[in-house]
Amino acid sequence: MNTFIITPLEVLQDQRLTLMQTRVLLGLLSFRQKNTDTIWPGREKIAARCGYPVNKVSTTTTQLQKLGWLEKVQRGRSRSCVYRITVPDLVTVSESKEVPESVTDSAAKAVPDLGTDNSNENSDRIGNSNQISNGSRISDETVTESGTKQLPNRVEAKNRSGTDQEQISKNNHDPSDESDESSAKKNVVDYPLQFEVIWKSYPQREGSNSKRQAFQAYRARLRDGIKPEKISAGVNRYFHYCRMKGILGTAFVMQGQRFFGPSLEFDNSWVITEQQDISPQAGSAVSVRRDSRNIMDRLGDRSWAEG
Numbered sequence: 001m002n003t004f005i006i007t008p009l010e011v012l013q014d015q016r017l018t019l020m021q022t023r024v025l026l027g028l029l030s031f032r033q034k035n036t037d038t039i040w041p042g043r044e045k046i047a048a049r050c051g052y053p054v055n056k057v058s059t060t061t062t063q064l065q066k067l068g069w070l071e072k073v074q075r076g077r078s079r080s081c082v083y084r085i086t087v088p089d090l091v092t093v094s095e096s097k098e099v100p101e102s103v104t105d106s107a108a109k110a111v112p113d114l115g116t117d118n119s120n121e122n123s124d125r126i127g128n129s130n131q132i133s134n135g136s137r138i139s140d141e142t143v144t145e146s147g148t149k150q151l152p153n154r155v156e157a158k159n160r161s162g163t164d165q166e167q168i169s170k171n172n173h174d175p176s177d178e179s180d181e182s183s184a185k186k187n188v189v190d191y192p193l194q195f196e197v198i199w200k201s202y203p204q205r206e207g208s209n210s211k212r213q214a215f216q217a218y219r220a221r222l223r224d225g226i227k228p229e230k231i232s233a234g235v236n237r238y239f240h241y242c243r244m245k246g247i248l249g250t251a252f253v254m255q256g257q258r259f260f261g262p263s264l265e266f267d268n269s270w271v272i273t274e275q276q277d278i279s280p281q282a283g284s285a286v287s288v289r290r291d292s293r294n295i296m297d298r299l300g301d302r303s304w305a306e307g
Helices: 017-028 041-051 054-066 090-095 099-103 119-129 153-171 175-187 195-200 211-223 226-245 280-301
Strands: 068-072 082-085
Touching: 017 041, 041 054, 041 099, 054 068, 090 119, 195 211, 195 226, 211 226
Parallel strands: none
Antiparallel strands: 068 082
């Protein structure tokens, strides 16, 4: 059984309609009953009847709504739209100056689909090309309804590509470099001049003697109310003690963090009770004589004393 469509004559008279718009409109008219202009077929049914994809049907119905052929009401995501078919007044449309510009909206300026009739769109583009300067390409500029020119998408793409390159360079930046720099800055301690002078006067020690930990202990003593002059005087006494004992540069020198620590080693007198020769040779000779005397005393031989 053949199916017929009752359609208004204005569908053929409206020269604004493209082939796709006409076929979708006829597909909607095929769902209309005799006594009503309101229909609610799903997009899949409309697409199957007019032979276009579902997304093209949605775009075309929106265009028909702008042209005055439809009233479209969305009932929700899971339900189909309600369409009310209306017939525009073509006499009023032909007298209006804004209609030709409104027809060539962003959807009509897009790349046309295969199989569509682009005669009306091409005529609109040729008319708009008169507003473009000589030597320019139609595809390179777009004329809006107000007559202003917009830069082509390709220029925007180039600008975006430059921005993308900057973003890529930022993304490729190794954050470990910044962390290494920040950690290096953290490791650098800005010691005050007064502590530098005191630290240079401190006896040299063999092995570990952390300057950072010594400074932390020194700063803690300053917070306790101890004067730097008192600490400096204690360092000088301790240096003289180490020199007299002959332990400069050895592991017997106290670490700085302990000397400046809460035990207040710098507050000691560091007095030497027995005068000794500060030369290493003299110290060694004295120690050898003492050891020999002790050994001979144990053996009971005191002939060494008579000589």
